[in-house]
Amino acid sequence: MADKLPRILLVEDDTSLGYLLTEYLQLKGFYVFWASDGKKALAKLNEDVYDLAILDIMMPEMDGFSLARNIKSQYPDLPFIFLTAKSLKVDVLKGFSLGAVDYLKKPIDEEELVVRIEALLSHIKGGEPDQEEISNEVRRLGKYTFNPLNQELHFDEEVIHLTSRENELLTFLSSRINRLAAHRDILMALWGSHDYFKQKSLNVFITHLRKYLEKDEDIRIENVHGQGFILRIRQSDT
Template sequence: MEKIRLLLVEDDADLGRLLSKYLDIQGIEVSLAPDNTAALLVLQENLFDIAVLDVMLPECDGFSLAQNIRKKYPQMPFLFLTARKQKEDVLKGLSLGADDYIMKPFDADELILRIQNILRRSQSSIPQKDAILEIGSFTFEPSQLRLNLENNSILLTKKETGILELLAQKPGRIVSREDVLEKLWGQADYFNGRSLDVYIGRLRKLFESDSLIKIESVRGAGFILHTKL
């Protein structure tokens, strides 16, 4: 079985070394970076399955690094490590597209389980066949993570792709929030629900050029993708 390739961005040198060593023993190949600059350089030279980002970094915080990662490597999942417990920090991290958020101090085995769960969901959320779906004036290629309009192609994240595919499979019908959260996040809790709302907002913006497309929120139920009025 191929090793999981993980980018760990942690400025605490002792924690970084200990965690890297433990993850390596568990079959996870780790590249350790102490800050934003080092992390971006490592990303240019290597391919990773997932990134684990400390929120508190010396040059800039992990949120800024996450924005860079999401822009340049939209298919790569990531999670945050943090000693801060403010709800606002958790919501900010999830709104940036984080797949999970784990508080320090944490158990290394718990981190490994969360990584494995994220990768399992990430792999299962992308279809293997080359289906092309028509959504109004757009064409949607889930397997390529692409939404196309005429000569323009938009590269989606895996979460955006998963949500849109679930909606596009049932046009005009309600897709429940719980179903989306269970399939793409693994559980339907408050923080994941807030993250889902952020992604729905992003998808709505992508479809603004076609007035016939609407993603309707049905209070207490879920979402409906309308492709004509």
């Protein structure tokens, strides 16, 4: 049952507030993991997938701004909001410049927090294209035509028949052309978990796809060290 609940990562060093918000959000139908500092939060993000992170700013060792930078670098698809006692305009602007989707000031109105979370999650899910539609649409990749439904990659008269895993991986990457696809997001979407051995397997399939796509010099699968892959397609000038 918990697997179907919206998953929230709460990062708050105040024990009383952390406990209160965790209990309240769980009562409102969210799965919540409460981390008391940034390091614990990053460790948890390396283990599980979350729909939204709520970050306190004023924390020891790693403040919320530093944590946000790490999240943007390592988990670029994870939206986050700031929860803070700091009310200066410069702090608010800094929070948004780091990629925050919302900013709430303490003391927190729990009902307002829930309304904002629900609105944000609804907007995020509403903006995602339907997975079945993504998987089945025929798309142009440079000089190639990719047909995910038939698991085929066409180049002129040549037809490359993809394995199921190759097809899933190319579908995932081609839905994010010229954008980073994080290692963790790929592994969770295709394998359902991420570990050392699945990462090695992913690298093998990336090698396969690179070989299939090598006939078009305007296409490459770029490795972003420690983060993920980008399917780069250079636009023709003509």
